[in-house]
Amino acid sequence: MKTQTYSLNMGPQHPSTHGVFRIVLELDGEVVVKATPVPGYLHRGIEKLAEARTYTQVIPYTDRMDYLASMLMNWGYVAAVEKLMGIEEEIPERAQYIRVITGELSRIASHMIATGDYAGNIGGLTGFTYTFRDRERIMDMFEMVCGSRMTVSYFRIGGVAADLPDEFFPACRQFISDLPSMCDEYDGLITGNEIFQARTKHVGIITPEDGINYGITGPSLRGSGIAYDLRKVRPYSVYDRFDFEVPLGERGDCFDRFSCRIKEMRQSARIIGQALDNLPDGPILAKVPKVIKPPAGDAYAEIESSKGVLGCYVVSDGSPKPYRVHFRRPSFINLGMLGKMCEGWKIADVIAILGSIDIVLGEVDC
Amino acid sequence: MFGQGLIKGLQVTWHEMFKKKVTVQYPEEHAPLAARYHGRFQLDADKCIACGMCANACPNKVIQITKEKVGKKQYLTKYVMRIEYCLFCGLCVESCPKDAIAFSHIINMNQFYRDKVRLVLVDRPAPESLPEGEAAEPDAGGAAAGKAARVQQAARAQAAAGKAADKEGE
Numbered sequence: 332m333k334t335q336t337y338s339l340n341m342g343p344q345h346p347s348t349h350g351v352f353r354i355v356l357e358l359d360g361e362v363v364v365k366a367t368p369v370p371g372y373l374h375r376g377i378e379k380l381a382e383a384r385t386y387t388q389v390i391p392y393t394d395r396m397d398y399l400a401s402m403l404m405n406w407g408y409v410a411a412v413e414k415l416m417g418i419e420e421e422i423p424e425r426a427q428y429i430r431v432i433t434g435e436l437s438r439i440a441s442h443m444i445a446t447g448d449y450a451g452n453i454g455g456l457t458g459f460t461y462t463f464r465d466r467e468r469i470m471d472m473f474e475m476v477c478g479s480r481m482t483v484s485y486f487r488i489g490g491v492a493a494d495l496p497d498e499f500f501p502a503c504r505q506f507i508s509d510l511p512s513m514c515d516e517y518d519g520l521i522t523g524n525e526i527f528q529a530r531t532k533h534v535g536i537i538t539p540e541d542g543i544n545y546g547i548t549g550p551s552l553r554g555s556g557i558a559y560d561l562r563k564v565r566p567y568s569v570y571d572r573f574d575f576e577v578p579l580g581e582r583g584d585c586f587d588r589f590s591c592r593i594k595e596m597r598q599s600a601r602i603i604g605q606a607l608d609n610l611p612d613g614p615i616l617a618k619v620p621k622v623i624k625p626p627a628g629d630a631y632a633e634i635e636s637s638k639g640v641l642g643c644y645v646v647s648d649g650s651p652k653p654y655r656v657h658f659r660r661p662s663f664i665n666l667g668m669l670g671k672m673c674e675g676w677k678i679a680d681v682i683a684i685l686g687s688i689d690i691v692l693g694e695v696d697c
Numbered sequence: 698m699f700g701q702g703l704i705k706g707l708q709v710t711w712h713e714m715f716k717k718k719v720t721v722q723y724p725e726e727h728a729p730l731a732a733r734y735h736g737r738f739q740l741d742a743d744k745c746i747a748c749g750m751c752a753n754a755c756p757n758k759v760i761q762i763t764k765e766k767v768g769k770k771q772y773l774t775k776y777v778m779r780i781e782y783c784l785f786c787g788l789c790v791e792s793c794p795k796d797a798i799a800f801s802h803i804i805n806m807n808q809f810y811r812d813k814v815r816l817v818l819v820d821r822p823a824p825e826s827l828p829e830g831e832a833a834e835p836d837a838g839g840a841a842a843g844k845a846a847r848v849q850q851a852a853r854a855q856a857a858a859g860k861a862a863d864k865e866g867e
Contacts (some may be wrong), residue, residue, distance in 0.1 A: 388756035391786035476732035484786040523702035
């Protein structure tokens with residue numbers, strides 16, 4: 332019997348797309364023949380907006396890219412401007428450590444959402460409430476540190492905006508000591524669940540070659556067994572001083588990508604613990620001029636964000652405003668392979684695959 | 698064995714029944730806010746020297762300042778924040794050399810109408826001459842008079858802020 336394919340819009344309004352994202356699915360019955368991602372619904376033109384603002388004024392806008400890990404977004408931009416100004420070496424030790432602590436907390440918060448949201452996508456909405464309950468503690472800590480919960484704007488060119496308050500330390504220590512038990516809870520509730528495993532194991536495999544060819548980074552690549560973590564392979568800031576492991580997957584399927592994130596949370600907690608122990612005293616901001624005017628030229632800096640490698644390219648023409656800012660957003664680039672990954676799977680698996688690469692639309696559309 | 702994972706998951710949720718609640722009944726109860734919380738802005742009009750650094754620091758041109766020259770000093774007559782465009786990033790607070798602008802813990806800034814959203818922190822006419830104690834250096838006499846004037850001014854600023862701010866505000 333001859334059958335026809337038909338097309339179906341998944342999104343832009345769909346809870347599992349983590350925002351406003353559309354996938355045009357060409358279906359043969361329930362099987363996906365072709366999947367075409369259509370991003371752009373959340374485009375705000377942050378790169379263009381940056382051109383009309385001074386270097387410091389861009390920082391609040393970077394928060395709004397990956398709003399689930401805004402500390403790391405700040406870091407990517409600030410690192411590029413510091414490189415442009417040539418003051419990378421002058422950042423005070425204490426500021427570097429504070430950046431590591433808050434950045435890793437941000438990574439945990441982002442992975443918690445990825446974990447809980449993925450459980451929700453697969454059909455176990457209970458998992459969502461558990462990770463959100465625990466993420467709330469990180470949000471409270473950010474509130475202590477910088478007054479905002481998500482859009483932190485905490486990093487400054489040359490350091491950070493304010494020192495860590497006294498009440499932060501007990502809260503943070505308590506949190507990192509509780510984190511392993513939290514992760515055990517997620518493992519018990521989500522990872523160990525047979526239905527969850529049946530839905531995610533051997534689904535949406537990214538082979539190591541494909542992962543590299545498509546430029547996938549972050550936990551999505553590490554799930555395929557490639558040990559590529561910028562914090563290890565090209566340590567920036569003070570990451571070379573910490574003892575941590577890079578968790579890897581074996582098969583590169585949805586389950587591996589998911590479980591990599593839970594393992595990464597445990598490693599992040601280790602890093603935070605070491606950073607808190609060795610937190611030096613001193614200033615938190617390098618000596619930077621009030622009006623930041625980097626010399627004409629360009630700079631590109633990369634950091635390991637929660638979704639992958641966040642790159643930031645800044646061009647200066649010597650004026651107080653950047654001539655051009657470009658962000659290499661890991662979510663956007665990881666999406667590139669989505670069409671290929673979805674082919675041959677059923678509609679329900681599309682949701683499992685999309686959730687497993689953990690995109691956030693603020694970052695995809697920028 | 699099939700089903701083991703499900704039972705383990707049920708155990709996790711079962712244990713949760715006996716734990717303390719993490720939510721608060723919002724309108725009746727309020728979760729405590731951190732000391733640095735970014736709530737509604739407040740301006741100490743006496744400290745403000747109308748230098749306009751906050752307006753320059755703002756990424757969205759939220760702050761509009763009107764000032765007049767009284768004697769030798771700049772006198773702040775109007776301080777309006779187009780709060781609908783505010784990102785609450787805190788760059789204005791950070792840039793203030795006199796710590797005049799600060800965050801408060803007031804969080805209910807919602808309004809029914811768009812034209813009520815605008816936050817007027819100071820709206821006052823410029824005096825003919827600055828009151829005594831204001832114009833003179835702090836170590837000069839008439840401190841009491843100066844203090845009284847300052848209190849009066851603060852009250853006026855507060856009234857102006859209250860007028861524009863929401864009526865349900867604390």
